[in-house]
Amino acid sequence: MILDKFKLDGKIALVTGASAGLGAAIAIALAEAGASVVCHGNSRSPETTVSAIQKNGGKAASVVGDLSQKDAPQAIFNEAVRQFDRVDILVNNAGTIRRAPAVDYSEDDWATVLEVNLSSVFRLSQAAGRQMIENGGGKIINIASLLSFQGGINVPAYAASKGGVAQLTKALANEWAKFNVNVNAIAPGYMRTDNTAALQSDENRNRQILERIPAGRWGETEDLAGAAVFLASAASDYLNGHVLVVDGGWLAR
Numbered sequence: 647m648i649l650d651k652f653k654l655d656g657k658i659a660l661v662t663g664a665s666a667g668l669g670a671a672i673a674i675a676l677a678e679a680g681a682s683v684v685c686h687g688n689s690r691s692p693e694t695t696v697s698a699i700q701k702n703g704g705k706a707a708s709v710v711g712d713l714s715q716k717d718a719p720q721a722i723f724n725e726a727v728r729q730f731d732r733v734d735i736l737v738n739n740a741g742t743i744r745r746a747p748a749v750d751y752s753e754d755d756w757a758t759v760l761e762v763n764l765s766s767v768f769r770l771s772q773a774a775g776r777q778m779i780e781n782g783g784g785k786i787i788n789i790a791s792l793l794s795f796q797g798g799i800n801v802p803a804y805a806a807s808k809g810g811v812a813q814l815t816k817a818l819a820n821e822w823a824k825f826n827v828n829v830n831a832i833a834p835g836y837m838r839t840d841n842t843a844a845l846q847s848d849e850n851r852n853r854q855i856l857e858r859i860p861a862g863r864w865g866e867t868e869d870l871a872g873a874a875v876f877l878a879s880a881a882s883d884y885l886n887g888h889v890l891v892v893d894g895g896w897l898a899r
Contacts, residue, residue, distance in 0.1 A: 651881040655680035658730040659878065660723070662713065662770065663740030665690035667839040668789065668867050670698075672737055675871035676878055677704035681735060684726040688712050688740070713740050713762045719769035732781060735878045736774040738767040738811075739789045743841055748802045756803045763807035768814060771829070775822055783826030787877045788815050790833040790889050792896060812889050819887030830877050830885055835893025837865040861894030 659676045663669035664685035673683045673695050682705035685692035692708045699706035707729040711718040726733050742762045744755035771786050778784030793805040794812035812831060819829040836842060836855050845851050846864070856862060873892050876882050891897055 648881070652875055652879045653680050654735070654875070654879055657681040657734040657878070658684070658726075658732055659735035659737065660684045660686065660709075660726040660733045660770075660774070661737040661739055662686040662722070662766075663688075664695050665692045666694070667841070668834060668837060668870055669737070669739040670695040671867035671871055672739060672874040673706070674698055674702075675868075675875050676735065676737075677706060678702065679875045679879070681878070682706065682730055684709055684729055684733075686711065686722055686740065713766040714742075714758050716761070716765070716769070719766045720773055723770060723773040727777070732777060733774050733784070734778070734781075735785045735787070736770060737787045737789070737874065737878075738770055740766070741789065741807075741841075743801060743804045745800045745844075747800055751802055759803035760807050760810075763804065764810040764814070767811055771814070771818055775818065775827060778827045779822065779825040784828075785878045785882075786818065786827065786829045787874060788829070788831040790815070790831040792833060792835055792891075792893060794831075794833050794889060795897065815889060816887040823886040826883075828877070828882060828886055830882065830887065831889045832870060832873050832877065833889050833891045833893070834870060835859065835865050835891070835896045837867065837869070839867065858899050859894040859896050860899060863894065865892065865894055 659681045661673040664673040665687035677683045677699040685695045696706040709725045711722040790811045791808035794808045798805045815831040
């Protein structure tokens, strides 16, 4: 049965940035599909997401770590393995954004955004990839962005990091597809999250954004649930190095 391919029963997932927003929605969706989920948080505890999963009858655990620190990815991965023995599905969702004109952009902001959004994605993927290759397969899902394709304004580090995420996704897929490790990405459009709060509250910018989205609305965090479950499941076993855009049609206009 084709629907059976979407089930994640017996799988172990690690979702970074799962305290709220997109990461929480993805973690909950994976749990609803049958996976046990390790929910990562940094400045905000992931316990709310863990509790939501457990109240629904799922299995979940929490891990905390600052992905701007180089040693954090390996420590986070090790803790996930300690809790559930292995990781079958890795979702690199955690990210940060710092806004400023390029001429004024600070070295600290540049370094932090690149470390969290790109370098930690590589380090976590490397740790997971080693184990997945040894175990005969796995799924890695990176969260890219519309700015993997477009340049944005006043977010040079974010645009550079998300462009890098798209290319890293393809590079890892080229190496690991033969080991049954599927590496793909989701590029969300304009989603109603804390990261876009400034845009939502700007009446003029909010209007401009909505006018371009064919769907006529901001994306909700739940709009990524189906894409995440698909890429985490056996239904996507022949999908490699793809960046799946979930944007209400933004790029098509």
